[in-house]
Amino acid sequence: MKILLLSDIHGNFPALTAVAETLNVNKFDVIINAGDSIVYAPFANQVLDWLRAHKALSILGNTDIKVKKLLKGKTFKKPSKPEKRIMYTSTADTLNRANARYLFHLKKKKILRVGGRTIGIFHGSPEHTNEFLFDSTPDIRFQELTDRTDCDIVITGHSHTPYHKKIAGVHFINPGSTGRMFDGDPRASCAILTLKKGAIGVKHYRIPYAVEKVVDKLAHLQLPTIYATMYRSGRKLN
Secondary structure, X not given: OEEEEEOOOOOOHHHHXXXXXXXXXXXXXXXXXXXXXXOOOOOHHHHHHHHHHOOOEEOOOHHHHHHHHHHOOOOOOOOOOHHHHHHHHHHHHHOOHHHHHHHHHOOOEEEEEEOOEEEEEEOOOOOOOOOOOOOOXXXXXXXXXXXXXXXXEEEOOOOOOOEEEEEOOEEEEEOOOOOOOOOOOOOEEEEEEEEEOOEEEEEEEEEOOOHHHXXXXXXXXXXXXXXXXXXXXXXXXX
């Protein structure tokens, strides 16, 4: 069984389609998406349309949750910087009804049985949606998290950092950010999880995409120019 792992697409449809075309999305048995599907790149509807069409198993990330608040007529305190807040409000303003409904049906976590294993999908960690887990996070923290879940495999996002660790018999996997990497390499990040009898395989990928399509759309919508620099450089600058 082959599973495509995505996370932190952040509205970047050119990156998502590059991943789908390069890896031949039709060969996968399951697509898992660990949240933050929207906000920052300006293709929210296209991304959510794609996830719905491909029956991806998706959860909510922190940016998705804040857009839900805006759709409910509520607001939030953070982020407070105007150039960040406008990325949320512009996303909420552009979502069509079908995708707004889809967002409201998503949960903060998902547990499933696939190929004889229990897989947990969380945005930050099994303990908190906003927890950052990095490849450099001490193993003792991962050890603590094994006590918070009965999963054989834990899929997370949020930190935009790809890794695969096996701690106390539990596989912790972060595919990195499909749409907004921060490590100086703007290429899309994702992973393939392969389940075989008695074996679990994980392979990470970095895939180039048409960054200028994102930059051009940002300019067309007159969104803050700092995001063009971030997408071109693969860096978080604000």
